[in-house]
Amino acid sequence: MSDDVRAWFLEQLWSPIVAVTAAHDGRTNGLISSTALNAGLVPEAPRVSVHLGKHNLSRDLVLQAGVMAIHLLPANETGLALFSALGTTSGHDRQKLDGIATRPGETGSPILVDAVSYVEARVTSTLDSDELTIVLADVVAAGGRPQAPFLTIDDVREQLSADAFRRWNKRREAEMEAARRLRRAAAVATSPRRSPD
Numbered sequence: 001m002s003d004d005v006r007a008w009f010l011e012q013l014w015s016p017i018v019a020v021t022a023a024h025d026g027r028t029n030g031l032i033s034s035t036a037l038n039a040g041l042v043p044e045a046p047r048v049s050v051h052l053g054k055h056n057l058s059r060d061l062v063l064q065a066g067v068m069a070i071h072l073l074p075a076n077e078t079g080l081a082l083f084s085a086l087g088t089t090s091g092h093d094r095q096k097l098d099g100i101a102t103r104p105g106e107t108g109s110p111i112l113v114d115a116v117s118y119v120e121a122r123v124t125s126t127l128d129s130d131e132l133t134i135v136l137a138d139v140v141a142a143g144g145r146p147q148a149p150f151l152t153i154d155d156v157r158e159q160l161s162a163d164a165f166r167r168w169n170k171r172r173e174a175e176m177e178a179a180r181r182l183r184r185a186a187a188v189a190t191s192p193r194r195s196p197d
Contacts, residue, residue, distance in 0.1 A: 017151050019071040019086050020050055021097070021110040022061035028097045028110050031058040032087030034153060036070050039136055046139040048121050053132050055178040057091035062135060066123045067107035071115035072150035078114050079151040080160055088167035090174075106141040117144025130186040131179035 014034045021030040033050055040047035048070060052059035062068045073079035086096055101113035107120045121137030160168065 022068045024061045024065040029058045029091035030086045069109035071118040075149040084164040116148045131182040
């Protein structure tokens with residue numbers, strides 16, 4: 001298998017950069033994701049899916065609340081600031097939505113006031129993997145400006161400050177290491193045990 005081809009191919013599968021927010025029992029959080037997708041075939045009953053790492057506080061809040069909001073961020077300094085605030089630190093370490101303008105949505109999920117647009121969704125099912133949970137959810141509300149430009153991974157790579165980019169890479173490396181640990185633990189748990197001779 002060619003590592004170069006694999007890396008290039010997987011890079012092409014990045015979906016738009018989104019912010020996922022959730023609230024449960026008085027606690028709020030948000031994260032940056034590149035894995036939110038349209039997951040419905042029936043236009044009058046839209047669905048979305050998003051992959052959430054098991055080490056993320058936002059995943060826990062989404063699963064506990066059963067609802068979430070998914071936002072497209074503006075393709076400007078405000079969007080880059082939201083990306084930096086939500087994508088470079090862990091909600092386990094600090095309240096990431098402090099200082100960010102939000103309002104409660106119809107589901108109770110925090111809506112980012114400066115987002116280009118958003119959908120709110122109610123969880124219908126999940127698929128558990130070693131290091132992440134794939135969440136399928138029915139869209140129950142939406143708002144924003146549908147034709148406004150939104151932040152992409154290319155915008156982030158070209159315009160994010162060097163300091164914020166270093167923090168983002170450090171956060172991604174920590175997430176990858178957490179995912180590797182979860183995969184190793186799952187492999188050990190499912191490997192056949194040899195009986196003593």
